[in-house]
Amino acid sequence: MTDEKPPSDWTVLSSMPIAVMTVVAVVDVAAGPGVGFLPLVSLGPAFSGLVGGWRRTAVIGLVALVLCVSLGLYDGLFEERRGYTAMASVAGVTGVGIAAAVMRSRREGELASVRSIAEVAQQVLLRPVPLTAGPLQAAVSYTSAVAEARIGGDLYEVVASPHGVRVIVGDVQGKGLAAVETAAVVLGAFREAAHDEPDLVGLGERLERSVARELEGEKFVTAILAEIGAGHEAVFLNYGHPAPMVVHRGGTVHFPKPPAYALPLGLGAHGSDGPKPYQVDFGPGEQLLLYTDGVTEARDEDGRFYPLGERAHLLKDPDARRALEALRADLAQHAGGPPHDDAAMLLLRYHGHGNGKSVPIT
Structure with a gap:
């Protein structure tokens, strides 16, 4: 097995103008003037205009023009109109290629600016979670299905409030900017209510009211809220979201499910009861995903x-963070390609008893 890497698609496209002109020149010399391959030299600047800048396209066009004149003289085509027609073809295609390259460069610049703004907006919306919150260590992983825009509809937050460490992970219906706008509503309401509401049920009801005011039609947000206080337990509210994963000391895994499933946020107006809180043991040396x-x-x-x-x-x-990155890499290997949906993971580790001592993960 060699360490050589196959050439990228961009390298192949960049070398195509020279390759095409070389093939045309060889075939034209071999076939003679009667076949009429000379105008195909214009394919060089045509391909260059698709993948290169305007300067490179102009250089390729000049090379093509010189090649056209040389082959025309070799074939004796300037004794008739065919040689001048081929030159006009190369010059015309080069001009069009330069114009196309300029327009493409401008569009790429505008797209890069939009992507940069979208990325900054996403970073402001999904702030880095604190590395520690109370007795917890935290790490987050986020992969957007819209990789080019680096934007998506999954959301997460960790807030150390007077009532305990409060956490939300959610999934907005849809993708793109509309989903990000909805995520901003949910996160804004959560960050404010997490400090004010004394119990998790009140926090969930406040989120439901905020989302119901902002969302229209059948839009919704699945979410799970968690509260980790002084006791060795976690309290959950589940709004139609996948059950969390608790990894106990020793490696056993538990997916605690709610006593009854509730509708996602935004659909509470349909008359169903809200979710009921439920508790699970969560103590030193354990992990919550x-x-x-x-x-x-x-x-x-x-x-x-x-x-x-x-x-x-x-x-x-x-x-x-390294542990979560290992899980993310394994997920990407399993999928074998770009994700078809946004994927967010928030890992919480109960690392101490509140006395500063760390408990190892086993």
Whole structure:
């Protein structure tokens, strides 16, 4: 096995103008003037205009013109109109190629500016989670399905409030800018209410009211809220979201499900009861993974879903960020390509008893 890498698509496209002109020149010399290959020299600047800048296109056009004149003289085509027609063809295509390259360069600049603005907006919306919050260590991973725009509809936040560490992970219906706008509404309401509301149910009701005011039609947000207080337990509210994964000391895995399923945020006006809070044990040395369905619904080439529970052993790294990165890399390998849905993961580790002592992950 060699270490050589195959050439990229861009390298192949960049070398195509010279390759095309070389082939045309060889074939023209071999076939003679009677076949009429000479005008095909204009393919060089034509391809260059598609992939290169205007300066490179102009240089390729000049080379093509020199080649056209040389072959025309060799074939004796300037004794008739065919040689001048070929030159006019090369010059015309070169001009069009330069214009196309200039327009493409401007569009690429505008697109890069839009992407930069979108990325900054996403970073402002999804701020980095604190590395520690109370007795917890936190790490986050986010992969957008709209990779080119680096923008998506999954959301997460960790807030150290007077009532405990409060967490949200959610998934907005849809993608793109509309989903980001909805995510901003949810996160804004959560960040404010997390400090004010004394219990998790009140926090959830406040989120429901905020989302119901802003969303129109059948739009909704699946979400799970968690609260980790002084006791060794976590309290959850589940709004139609995938169950969290608790990794206990020793490596056993538990997916605690709600006593009854509730509608996502934004659909509370349909008259159903809100979610009921439920508790699970969560103490020193244990891990809690909150995620969106882009993780568990990722399929491999045989159509099999990602077996998250079977991959819990990947979270053994002492560094939470490296552990989550290992899980993310395994998810990407399972999917074997770009994600079809946004995928967010938030890992929380209960690392101490509140006395500053760290408990290792086993």
